[in-house]
Amino acid sequence: TQLVLLASLLIAVAPLGKARCDELATVPASGGFPLICFPGPPAEDNVLAHWQKIKEANFTIVLPVHRYTDTDQQRMLDHCEQLGLKAVVNVKKLVPPSAADTPPPGWREEVQRAAGLFGNHPALFGYMIKDEPGADLFPQMGRIARAFREDDPQHGVCANLFPTHATVEQLAAADYA
Secondary structure, three states, X not given: OEEEEEOOOOOOEEEXXXXXXXXXXXXXXXXXXOOEEOOXXXXXXXXXXXXXXXXXXXXOEEOOOXXXXXXXXXXXXXXXXXXXXXXXXXXXXXXXXXOOOOOOOOHHHHHHHHHHHHOOOOOEEEEEEEEOOOHHHHHHHHHHHHHHHHHOOOOEEEEEOOOOOOOHHHHOOOOOO
16 A cells, blocks of 8 residues: 655655555656645636646646545646646545544545546546644555555555644654654
């Protein structure tokens, strides 16, 4: 199972679990590593000209804003395909807000739906399942990552981590390590 964790600001990509760095290396990038644009433009600016500017800024992977609909995400993927960019789609409603909560009803079907809807798109890089999770959510995120791996073994799952100056409460761990 691969879970890609994204650190805030200029985002570094670090695969966890089964190493898949060879796949990351296939993403064209200036400087030898992927550059991720997060967040992408709001839905009203989800047009080819805006994505072209992101491409010209040498980004190679894009993440949309949190409120993209499935239609917005499909449009983003289509624009990215035209420009040679990769994109991460948001499916963040799968992870509960806290470890004490259970996953939402139908979460497994939602994984299947998202994989069926986006999994064959040539511009897809992966699926964003959570923004800034605490370590206590990692087991649930791992379960979701495994489900995506079953339904779409070609793409990874991503989560944007807290910055290194996050509090112990935010991290749900003694330190960042």
